[in-house]
Amino acid sequence: MTYNLAIPAQLMAALGPDLVLMVGAMGLMLYAAWRPESAEHQRRVGFASITVILTTAAAVIWYASSGATASPGVIAVDGFRWACDLIFLAGAAATILLGIESNPRDRVLSAESHVLILFATAGMMILAASRDLMIVFLGVEMMSIAVYVLAGINRSSVRSAEGALKYFLLGAFSTAFLLYGIALIYGATGTTSIPDIGARIVTYSLVHHSMLLIGVGLLLVGFAFKVAAVPFHMWAPDVYEGAPTPITAYMAAVVKAAAFAMFFRVWLESFNLLDGAWLAPIWWVAAATMVVGNVVALSQRNVKRMLAYSSIVHGGYLLVAVASGTSLGSAAFLFYAVAYTLATFGAFAVVSSVSKPGTYATAISDYDGLWTTRPWLAIGFSVCLLALLGFPIFGGAGFFAKWYVLQAAITSPRDLVPLSVVLVLTSVVSAGYYLHLVRVMFMRARPDDAVEPAALAPLTRAVLVSCVGLILLLGVFPNRLAMWARSNALVTSTHPPTAAPPIAP
Amino acid sequence: MLAESLTLSAALFTIGVVGVLTRRNAIIVFMCVELMLNAVNLSFVALSRLYGATGQVFVIFVMTVAAAEAAVGLAIIIAIFRHKKSVNLQDINLLRG
Numbered sequence: 001m002t003y004n005l006a007i008p009a010q011l012m013a014a015l016g017p018d019l020v021l022m023v024g025a026m027g028l029m030l031y032a033a034w035r036p037e038s039a040e041h042q043r044r045v046g047f048a049s050i051t052v053i054l055t056t057a058a059a060v061i062w063y064a065s066s067g068a069t070a071s072p073g074v075i076a077v078d079g080f081r082w083a084c085d086l087i088f089l090a091g092a093a094a095t096i097l098l099g100i101e102s103n104p105r106d107r108v109l110s111a112e113s114h115v116l117i118l119f120a121t122a123g124m125m126i127l128a129a130s131r132d133l134m135i136v137f138l139g140v141e142m143m144s145i146a147v148y149v150l151a152g153i154n155r156s157s158v159r160s161a162e163g164a165l166k167y168f169l170l171g172a173f174s175t176a177f178l179l180y181g182i183a184l185i186y187g188a189t190g191t192t193s194i195p196d197i198g199a200r201i202v203t204y205s206l207v208h209h210s211m212l213l214i215g216v217g218l219l220l221v222g223f224a225f226k227v228a229a230v231p232f233h234m235w236a237p238d239v240y241e242g243a244p245t246p247i248t249a250y251m252a253a254v255v256k257a258a259a260f261a262m263f264f265r266v267w268l269e270s271f272n273l274l275d276g277a278w279l280a281p282i283w284w285v286a287a288a289t290m291v292v293g294n295v296v297a298l299s300q301r302n303v304k305r306m307l308a309y310s311s312i313v314h315g316g317y318l319l320v321a322v323a324s325g326t327s328l329g330s331a332a333f334l335f336y337a338v339a340y341t342l343a344t345f346g347a348f349a350v351v352s353s354v355s356k357p358g359t360y361a362t363a364i365s366d367y368d369g370l371w372t373t374r375p376w377l378a379i380g381f382s383v384c385l386l387a388l389l390g391f392p393i394f395g396g397a398g399f400f401a402k403w404y405v406l407q408a409a410i411t412s413p414r415d416l417v418p419l420s421v422v423l424v425l426t427s428v429v430s431a432g433y434y435l436h437l438v439r440v441m442f443m444r445a446r447p448d449d450a451v452e453p454a455a456l457a458p459l460t461r462a463v464l465v466s467c468v469g470l471i472l473l474l475g476v477f478p479n480r481l482a483m484w485a486r487s488n489a490l491v492t493s494t495h496p497p498t499a500a501p502p503i504a505p
Numbered sequence: 506m507l508a509e510s511l512t513l514s515a516a517l518f519t520i521g522v523v524g525v526l527t528r529r530n531a532i533i534v535f536m537c538v539e540l541m542l543n544a545v546n547l548s549f550v551a552l553s554r555l556y557g558a559t560g561q562v563f564v565i566f567v568m569t570v571a572a573a574e575a576a577v578g579l580a581i582i583i584a585i586f587r588h589k590k591s592v593n594l595q596d597i598n599l600l601r602g
C-alpha cells in the first residue's frame with residue numbers, strides 16, 4: 001500500500017515500528033523506576049527490553065515484506081530504512097545482552113541503562129527514516145542525548161564521568177554546527193525537505209550559491225564530528241575508553257552506522273549534484289581519516305583505545321562509499337554495516353570478559369598467551385580482528401565488506417581510483433595492529449602472575465558465538481547478504497519541486 | 506532587515522564558537538553552546554519571514570531539544586563535580602593516549 005503522509009493517521013501508520021519501540025521504551029522506563037536498584041531488577045528489565053526489540057523487529061520485517069511505499073513527505077518508507085532498522089535493532093539487542101552480564105560486575109545497577117539503549121535506538125530508527133532535515137535533527141538529538149547518559153552510566157567511575165562530559169560538550173558543539181548548516185541550507189533553498197532541496201538546486205541552479213555551500217560545509221563538519229572523522233575525531237578514544245564496554249561497542253558500531261545511514265540519505269537524495277564543489281572535502285576527510293586513524297592505532301597500548309581508532313578508520317572506509325555517490329555505494333554501506341557490527345560486537349564481547357572487574361582498562365599485555373588458557377576465546381577474538389582487517393576466508397564477511405566498498409568506488413563515475421589506492425594501502429598498515437594482537441595471543445607465553453580471566457558468562461558467550469559464526473558463514477556465502485543489500489539500496493532520484501521558488505537573500 | 510538579522514546571527518554563532526574553544530569552565534562552555542543554538546534560532550526566525558512557518562516550527566523543536574540537552578548536560582557536570590570537586594576542563598585529564 002501507499003501511505004499518504006499528508007494524513008496524520010497514515011503518517012502514524014508509516015511510523016509503526018518506531019512507535020512500537022518508543023511506547024515500549026516509555027513503559028519500561030516506568031517499570032525500571034518502579035523498584036529499587038538491584039542486580040536482579042536490572043536483569044529483568046534487560047530481558048524485557050530484549051522482548052521490546054524483538055517485537056519491533058517483527059514489526060519492521062512485517063512492514064518490509066508488505067512492500068509499502070509512501071507519498072513524498074517528511075519520512076521515507078523504503079527498503080533502506082527497514083534494512084538499517086534491522087541492523088540497529090540487532091546491535092541494540094547485542095548491547096543489552098552484553099550489558100545484562102557486565103553491568104553487575106562493573107557495579108552499574110541502574111535498570112534504566114537498558115531502556116536508554118531503546119531510546120537511542122528509537123532515535124536511530126527516526127534517523128534512518130528521515131526525509132526532512134527537521135526529522136534528521138530530531139533523530140540525531142534523540143540518539144545523542146540518550147548516548148550521552150549511557151557514556152556516563154557508571155556513576156562510581158571517574159573515567160566514565162569524564163568520558164561522558166567530553167562526549168556531551170563536543171556532541172552539543174557539533175549539533176550546533178549541524179543545525180547552523182541546516183539553517184543556511186534552508187535559507188538558500190527555502191525548504192527542509194531533502195528531495196526538494198535536490199530538486200531546487202537543479203531547477204534554480206544553486207550549485208554555486210555561497211550560502212548553500214557554507215551550509216553544506218557546516219553540515220559536513222557536524223556530521224564528521226558524529227562519525228569521528230579526522231580532524232574531528234579527538235573525542236572518540238577518550239569516550240570509548242571511559243564508557244562501559246558494551247556501550248563502547250554500541251557507540252563504535254551502531255551509533256556510527258546510524259550517522260552514516262542519515263548521511264547517505266541526505267547526500268544521495270539531495271547534495272549529489274553539488275559534488276563538483278564538495279567531493280574534494282569528502283575526499284580529503286576520507287583519506288585523512290584512513291591514514292591518521294591507522295597510524296595512531298599502531299601506537300596504542302590499550303585494546304579499547306586501539307579498537308576506538310579502528311572504528312575511526314572504518315568510518316574513513318565508509319566515507320569512500322559516500323564519495324562514490326551511487327546507489328551501489330549505499331548497498332556497500334549496508335553490507336559493511338552488517339559485517340562491521342558483527343565484528344565489533346564479537347571483539348567487545350571478548351574485551352568485556354577479559355577486562356578485570358570494576359575497571360574497563362585492558363592493556364594489550366593482558367592478552368599475552370590467552371591461547372594457552374582460553375583457546376576458544378582467543379580464536380573468536382582472532383576471527384573478529386581478521387574480519388575488521390578484511391582478511392579473506394578467516395576474516396569472513398569482513399573481506400567482502402571491503403571488497404564491495406572498493407567495487408563501489410572504482411565503478412563510480414567519479415575518479416576515485418586514488419582514494420581506493422589509499423584504502424588498500426592503509427588496510428595493509430592496519431594489519432600492523434590487528435595481527436599484532438593475534439600474535440600476542442597465540443605466540444607469547446602467558447606470564448606466571450597473569451590473572452585467570454573469569455569463565456565466559458552464557459549471554460556473552462551467545463553473543464560471541466553468534467557473531468563469529470555469522471562472520472564465517474557470511475564469508476562463505478556472501479551472495480545472499482549482498483543481494484539483500486543491493487535490493488535495499490537507496491535510489492538516487494530527484495522529485496520535481498513542490499512549492500514556490502526560493503528568494504535567495 | 507533580513508541581512509542584518511543573519512549577520513547578527515552569524516556574529517553570535519562565532520562568539521559561541523570562540524567561547525567553546527577558549528573557555529575552561531565546563532558550565533561556561535555549555536553556555537556558549539546554548540548561545541550557538543540560539544544564534545541558529547535567530548536565523549530560522551528571520552528566514553521564516555521569507556519562506557513561511559517551517560523555520561518557526563524548527564525553532565520550537567530546537568528549544569525543546571536544547572532544554573532536554575541542558576538537563577542531561579548539567580547532570581553530567583554534577584556527576585563530574587562529585588568526583589573532582591571542580592568543573593575546570595584542565596583538571597579533567599585522566600583519559601589520554
